[in-house]
Amino acid sequence: MTPTEPILAGFYPDPSICRVGETYYLITSSFEYLPGIPIHTSTDLVEWHFVANALTRTGQIAEHGGYPSAGIFAPTIRHHAGRFWIIGTDVNGIPLGQGHFLIHATDAAGPWSDPVYISGAMGIDPDIAWDREGTAHVTWCSLNPDEPSILSAPVDTETGAFIAPPRQLWQGTGLSFPEGPHLYQIDDWWYLLLAEGGTERGHAVTIARSPSLDDPFDAAPSNPILSHRSLPHEVQNTGHADLVELPDGTWAAVHLGVRPRGQTPGFHVNGRESFVVGIDWVDGWPVPDETRFTVPPTDRSFTDRFDATALHGRWLGVGRFPETFARPAPEGGLVIDAESRPGRAMLAARATDAVWAASTRFDAATGVGRFLVRIDDTHWYGLTYDGSTVEATIAIGPIEHSVGQWSVSPGSVPTLLMRAKAPRPLPHGATSEPDLVELALESEGTEHSFGEFDGRYLSTEVAGGFTGRVFGVQALSGRIRVDEIRYAAETSL
Incomplete structure (x- = not known):
């Protein structure tokens, strides 16, 4: 049986991670609660400390009626050219054309900038990645029925405008709700990591790769690379992962999961939590090792x-x-x-x-x-x-x-x-x-x-x-x- 202790216990879903030097930075969804997007740091991927919330004022996000499970969906954190960047979705802003937003800071503790909105990208779960020429690419789960699945476009980070029209990257492996994309340029490949199967018991992590963003993405032969569906594991609903390279060149990933209790169907009460796994690269594909990290119990009193x-x-x-x-x-x-x-x-x-x-x-x-x-x-x-x-x-x-x-x-x-x-x-x-x-x-x-x-x-x-x-x-x-x-x-x- 693999470990069951989360790195962030309680309602901390959709983790995204980046590293700067020896320090890791992790953010999670906050939905209807304000301030939004909590930020934690760690030097070992096991012990995490709260630093700040990224959304702390109305200039960044409008107050609203607290609609259940609305608000901030699945943000991504990255570090590029001396700045931290967070891209996220405020679903309350989608009808106003202000769904995806981009904020930045030189210090993860803030202050974080006012948002730049990514117009024309209707959807959720945005990601941002820079290619080796320095162009930023925004990738998201499209909610536009005329442009389904996972779309990506190069973006001007100062204005939020597309530099080129969006392209469809991949539609996933065929499971329900392909979402939560993260795009990485590693060695000679572009990798696209997805969450599929819905964020309930069928949740899973899948991945595909392509030599360029203009070529088709091919799915990993072992997809899904991480899932606890149909397994007798204390942690269920595993999915929505994000990869990070460690200072020694090895890799890890964070992902969400729940710890249901009680009789069928099992009930989770404290929300979707964040977990960590090791990553091995085998034949050019990431393979999770769920036993690599031991997370000790934490007194959160x-x-x-x-x-x-x-x-x-x-x-x-x-x-x-x-x-x-x-x-x-x-x-x-x-x-x-x-x-x-x-x-x-x-x-x-x-x-x-x-x-x-x-x-x-x-x-x-x-x-x-x-x-x-x-x-x-x-x-x-x-x-x-x-x-x-x-x-x-x-x-x-x-x-x-x-x-x-x-x-x-x-x-x-x-x-x-x-x-x-x-x-x-x-x-x-x-x-x-x-x-x-x-x-x-x-x-x-x-x-x-x-x-x-x-x-x-x-x-x-x-x-x-x-x-x-x-x-x-x-x-x-x-x-x-x-x-x-x-x-x-x-x-x-």
């Missing part, structure tokens, strides 16, 4: 009392930048303001562990707040506090159901608790649910649990889409002041 001058980059808004509704409180902590402007005022972070606990304390003297874990607006479990009463609610599709209330003593502020717990095994040893989500509170030294609820309803298999669970605090009305939010990679805090 944190406590944030919001006493820094700026929010940590882990904190996200749903279709809004956190700075539009959250600000430091003069007496300490963070004010979340539902009345600052229309739209959702939720401060969220990714859930990253199979079992975990999170807690918060917030003052609701001038508003109503909710502590919740969510996949989207219609799939969430939460605790609402109005200063006197805590109410536990579960939302499953069109149904919102209160599962209990607890009155809080005057003058006290309860600690609100959520726990993602291992499910109870059935008599034959299997489990029905991926996990159980407990909603509870602690007040005046006493803990009260509202119950444990089936985690399947907060899974991608039930809710759909491309994201994973996030948790956090939302102001429903007025203003609340958050003292702290804690997260622990265990079920007790």
